[in-house]
Amino acid sequence: MATFRSTISIILVFIFCFHTICSNAHAEETVNPYTEREALYHKMETITNVPWYYLAAVDSYERGLRKARRDRADADGFISIYYAKEDWVGPLNPNQDDESPDTISLFEGIGLDGNGDGKALLTDDEDVLYTLARYLESYGLTEEDFRIALWHFYQREQSVNIVAGHAKVYQHYQTLDLHKHAFVMPLHHNYSYRSTWGDRRGWGGRRIHEGTDIFANYQVPIQSSSYGIVETIGWNPYGGWRVGIRDLDNIYHYYAHLSGFEKGIEKGTIIEAGQLIGYCGSSGYGKPGTQGKFPPHLHYGMYRDNGITEWSFDPFPSLKQWERAAKQAKK
Known part of the structure; x- marks a missing residue:
């Protein structure tokens, strides 16, 4: 009988622990x-x-x-x-793990107690x-x-x-939930693209291709892939008529070779994902207004900022992901 009771107790403890773990895991998953x-x-x-x-x-x-x-x-x-820890507690503070707001202040540290628990962590x-x-x-x-x-x-x-x-x-x-994305063209238009990031380019000197070319007809609408703000707009000798939009992950989205811009789009315009910003074209590789030196397409680039400099990275995987999501949403 004692053995039976011990076995039952062990089973009950196991069930309780399993339920607690699952509940905590579920709670973590549902935290927004x-x-x-x-x-x-x-x-x-x-x-x-x-x-x-x-x-x-x-x-x-x-x-x-x-x-x-x-x-x-x-x-x-x-x-x-x-x-940095030395800035938080003070560069001359002998205790680099100091949690006291008083001594942190004494050593000219910047750390403050924001919740009244007597610690600056x-x-x-x-x-x-x-x-x-x-x-x-x-x-x-x-x-x-x-x-x-x-x-x-x-x-x-x-x-x-x-x-x-x-x-x-x-x-x-008036919300933080602004990290949704959209594909850069409406799906019902004919378009094609492949990974072209890193390919050689010769116009204007030897350089690499810092983006993905999406070929489509003239005047196909171009949509913003993200929420953000227009950082640059106008003519660029390489990119022709182009728009640059900075999203909330600090990524700069570059839309080039446009035939024109959507009305109302200018520097400082706040943009949402999927919003019309311009139209596919073949502008660039010359002085302002140069057109037709290559087939119409959108050059789409992505650049990441690290607080010191900025560099391009391959946008092809993101484009594929957003395209799949857009197709799934239509089903």
């Missing part, structure tokens, strides 16, 4: 990072009066940097803002976000104040422009 982050941004806005979309913009930019740089690991929590989302919010607040709350604070933070004009662009997009849509 956008909801969690937005709650943190709004909490800090209430405490500091810094607009939530300023905080979201910096955090989004920093998340993109973590993806682009090998010297930064992915964030452990929901907030991706990066501070680099691993605490609220502490990190509060530290950023207080920094931005010290410069003022206008857009110009924001840009000045960003300049002192990053010491790079392009970083300032990217973060300020993110802020405008978040302010416009």
